[in-house]
Structure formats: C-alpha cells, structure tokens
Amino acid sequence: MSDFTSNFWSIYVAGITIIGIIGCGLLLWITSRKKVEATADNTTGHVWDEDLTEMNNPMPRWWMWLFVLTIVFGFGYLVAYPGLGTFKGQLGWTQLGEYQQEVEKANTELQPLYARFASMTTEDMAKDPAAMAIGERLFMNNCAQCHGSDARGSKGFPSLADGDWLHGGAPDDIRKTIHDGRVGVMPPMAAAVGSPEDVRNVTHYVLSLSGSPHDSLRASLGKSKFAACAACHGMDGKGNAALGAPNLTDDIWLHGWGEAAITAMINNGKTNEMPAQAGKLTDAQINVLTAYVWGLSHKAGASR
Template identity: 75%
Template sequence: MSDFTSNFWSVYVTAITLGGIIACLLLLWIASRKKVVATTDNTTGHVWDGDLTEMNNPLPLWWVGLFIITVVFGLCYLAFYPGLGNFAGKLGWSTSGEYDKEIAKANKELEPLYARFTSMKVEEVAKDPQATAIGERLFMNNCAQCHGSDARGSKGFPNLTDADWLHGGTPEKITETLTAGRMGNMPPMAAAVGTADDVKNVANYVLSLSGSPHDSLRASLGKAKFGACAACHGADGKGNPALGSANLTDDIWLHGWGEAAIINIINNGKTNQMPAQAEKLTAAQIHVLASYVWGLSNNQAPAKAAQ
C-alpha cells in the first residue's frame, strides 16, 4: 500500500475487508432471528413444481460455531498482521521484513566461507575456482539481467568482457561501481553545437575518430564544432574516466552505431543508471563479485579443481 500516493486505496481495502466480515455477521444474526413455523411433518409449507417441499432444517449448531470462530479468527488476524490498507498490524510483520531476516541468517552462515576471500587480493580471488563459481552465481542473480548471462551486454548495457571501461576497470573502480552504483548523463548538446546541419557534421566527425564509415567532407566541417563536446570527451575524443565520458576513438558504441544514432544522442542526450548493490550484497560478496567481473576482462581462467 505504500506504493500509492493517495490514501484512497488504503481506505477502500479496509472498508471492503471489514464490510465483508460485518456483512457475514449481520447475515448470521438475521438468519438466527427468523423463525419458521413448521408443520407437523417438519416442512415450511412452501412447495414448488407440485412436489418439491422445503424442509425446516436450520443450520447445525456446530456449523454456526465454526462460522463464528472463523470470523473471530479473521478479526484477530487483521489486528496482528497487515491486511487493512496501511495498517501494519500489532506484530509489525511484513514479507520484506521476513525476507531481510532470511537474508541476514544466510549471510551469517556464509561468513566463514567468504572470510577466506576477503583477505585475498582481487587478482588472487579471480584465479580461485571456488571464488569464481560463487562470483558467477552472484553475477547471474544480480547482474545478468542487464549485462547478459555471458556478460557481453547489449545496447545500453556495457560489455564486461572487453577492456573498455567508462569509469575505469581497476579492481578498486569496479568495487566502487558495484557498491555505490553509477549515474551516467550525456546532456542534449544540439543547442551548443549549432544547426541541424552542424549536428550532422559533428556526428560524422565523431565517426571519423574511430575510423568508422563517414562523410569526410562533413567530418572536416564538424571538427570545429566538436569543441562543444571536448569538455567531456577531450579534444582527442578519448574520453575521461573521471567523468565517465566515453572514448569515441575505439569503435565501441554503447548506445548504437551510425550517423542516425549519434545524431539522436546529440539532440536528446542519454541517461544511464547502474544500481548500487551495497544494500543487496555484503562487502565480502561485492569483493568476490568484483573479482569475478575483473577477471572477465583480464582473462583470468581459474585452474580446474582436482577431481
């Protein structure tokens, strides 16, 4: 219920829930007060289709008792557990709280396993077969959704198996990225570049930096206008890891290749977010995961464990 910005749905759910329980009790009370005068043959006197006779058989007391117990149980449940809109219940139980307890318990049990790796350097952990197996599972559970099961990424999601790193590929930088996340922002630059024709010229100049197919005449005209981009990408277009700006000379295109794709980014900008993992993973888990990711681009193939 906390996902809703209005209190309407909380009140709505509460009203429907309590209204249903009250309606059940009211129905039971009305039924208990209605007395039917039975005839000597224990019928109510109502006959349908000539031979269908309604018998005077009230609800068994055991059934009525169970019905009342069920209603009381429902009210007690709603008092102690969440079920009435925003009301969390007297016990404060929640699925997220239960999940956090289970994760904390699992992390406690795994501490001895990770303790061996925390004292090792990333380069050493990346070569350890057991650490690599653990790192692979951590990657599949937390990173593969964006970077792919093979870590080669896709459009908008970096390839982690090459040597191209926007913020640097050292163990320290990878650990920093996993822990705190990253927010990449390329602002719209069309106004700073100039006219639509200028934007097209700059796009061709950018393509020329990596030796990609381009219009050489437009590229020569766009070089002067590239100054608006040089503040982040550098005068040589090689980028700046401190800013997370891309290297435009390596022919690696995170958000698509070609004149149209570059023009689109110059005109509209681009924002990318790498979510922080510190709230999901322990420091020891991030250390193992960072070692695994570092190993992907540094060809660290661990020796197979002895059979």
C-alpha cells in the same frame, strides 16, 4: 504522484472487510434462530421430482463454532496486523520489516561461506571455481537484467566482457561502480558545436576516429569543432575514465553507431544510470561479484 493516491481506497477496503465479517455473524445468528418444523418422518415436507425429499438435519454444532471462530479470528487479525486503513496493528508488522529480517537471516547463514574469500585478491577469486559459481549467481540475479546473461550488454547497457570500461576496469573501479552506482551524463552539445552543418561535420570526424565509414571532407571540417567535445573525450578522442567519457576511437558504441545515432547524441545528449547495489548486496557479496565481473574481460582470449 500524490494526485493519484489517497486514503480513500484503504478506508474503502477496510469498510468492506468489517461489513463482510459482521454480515457473516448476522447470517449465522439469523439462521440459528430459524426453526424448521419437522414431520413425523424427520423431513421438512418439501419434495422435488416426485421423490426427492429434504431431510430436517441441522448443521452440526461444531461446524457452527468453526464459523464463529473464523469471525473472531478475523477481528483479532485486524487488531494485530495492518488492515484497517492507516492503522499499523498492535504487532507493528510490516512487509519491509519481514523482508529485512529474512535478508539478515540469510546473510548470517551465508557469512561463513563468504568468509574464506575475504582474504583473497580479486585475481585469485577469479581463478576460484567456488567464488566464480557464487559470482555467476549474483550476476544473474542482479545484473543480467540489464547487461544480459552473457554480460555482453545491449544498446544503452555496456558489455562487461570486452575490456572497454567507461569508469575504469581495475578491481577497485569495478567495486566502486557496483557499490555506489554511476550516473553518466552527455550534455547536448549542438549549441557549443555550432550550426547543424557543423554538427554533421563533427559527427563524421567522430566516425573517422574509429576508422568507421565517413566523409573525409566533412571530417576534416569537423576536426576544429571537436574542440567543444575534447574537454571530456580528450583531443585524441580516447575518453576520460574519471569523467566516464567513452573512448571514441575503439569502434564500440554504447548508444548506437552511424551518422544518425551520433548526430542525435550531439544534439540531444544522454543520461545513463547504473544503480547502486550497496543496499541490496553485502560487502562480501560485492567483493565476489567484483571478481566475477573483472574475470569476464580477463579470460583467455578476451578482447582488451
């Protein structure tokens, strides 16, 4: 990335800025020294379209001083704030510092709002309309971009409303996922499984685990080769929440369903990341968001 960045552009912009300010000052100085000789009727003697006469009315003095103050302000701004290359300004102002101050101010103002949820359990918060309204806003602002506004996800982004959890669906598991993030890794397994035919046979065995359409003969041949996958998914294919290994028996496919998708997964592997939210949200906000997410899969009639 360093090949595409340098100090040239910051110096270039700073140079143009300074030249522009100095140029404005020179223009004012030059024009203020130029005197137009007026005729007896206070005109410059220039006439257009036979009767359009230019009057000799100089710019008001106060208007000139506004330009001068603007120039002085420009130099003062460059001294106080960053604007001259890598110079940080005498006030030490930064966008990041401004943002952090605004966040701290907002968190301080919102602290009393979250305080009443601190002593509530996740289950109780999930029943509280006020907590769920706040949780929904937090979800829409921070989670819906990946999981969707209905929390049902899409290819590569898990649904949070179906009760199927890669890393566990208990409140503490969800809270840890939101707080710390998760990195899920499915390594390429073709070499461990065997030949391309063996990979295809394992694919059909995996399809058979969920009752999906498959070739029963290939599935029977792939069962023994599935041992290479059992270390994470278990011999029964029900997965392992401690490893984030998905359940292969429930017909829920995060990265696509069918022979081609599963074969590609075995051959190429996959890495997925859920970014940590601890740097964006306070513990109180994560607490409420946890209750909202937990409640999505614990509504009446939700799939378990």
